[in-house]
Amino acid sequence: MTQQHEEVQLVPPVGEHDHIRGPADALTTLVKYGDYECPHAVKAYSVVNALRERLGDRMRFVYRAFPLTEMHANAQAAATQGKF
Numbered sequence: 001m002t003q004q005h006e007e008v009q010l011v012p013p014v015g016e017h018d019h020i021r022g023p024a025d026a027l028t029t030l031v032k033y034g035d036y037e038c039p040h041a042v043k044a045y046s047v048v049n050a051l052r053e054r055l056g057d058r059m060r061f062v063y064r065a066f067p068l069t070e071m072h073a074n075a076q077a078a079a080t081q082g083k084f
Contacts, residue, residue: 014062021052022060031062036079037072 010031014020032048034041052061067075 014060017064019063020060023057024060026060027058028055029060029062031064033064033066035066035068035072035075037075038068 010029014024014029014031030048030051032041032044034044048061052059065079067079069076
């Protein structure tokens with residue numbers, strides 16, 4: 001049995017404000033929205049790193065800041081420092 005892969009367009013597309021690791025022509029793009037102060041986001045990052053190690057250039061990782069300002073007082077400031 002052969003699997004068909006449907007190409008899906010990301011909205012908004014990967015752009016200059018995203019933090020990107022991996023080639024643009026990777027088979028898979030994983031987009032993670034995160035808050036630098038969120039402990040769950042920190043735990044998820046180790047899973048993402050394991051995936052990156054396993055898949056190598058077959059995966060592009062895109063991080064988008066999503067500060068949860070209602071829960072984390074310094075989330076917005078952390079997201080705008082330009083340090084990924």
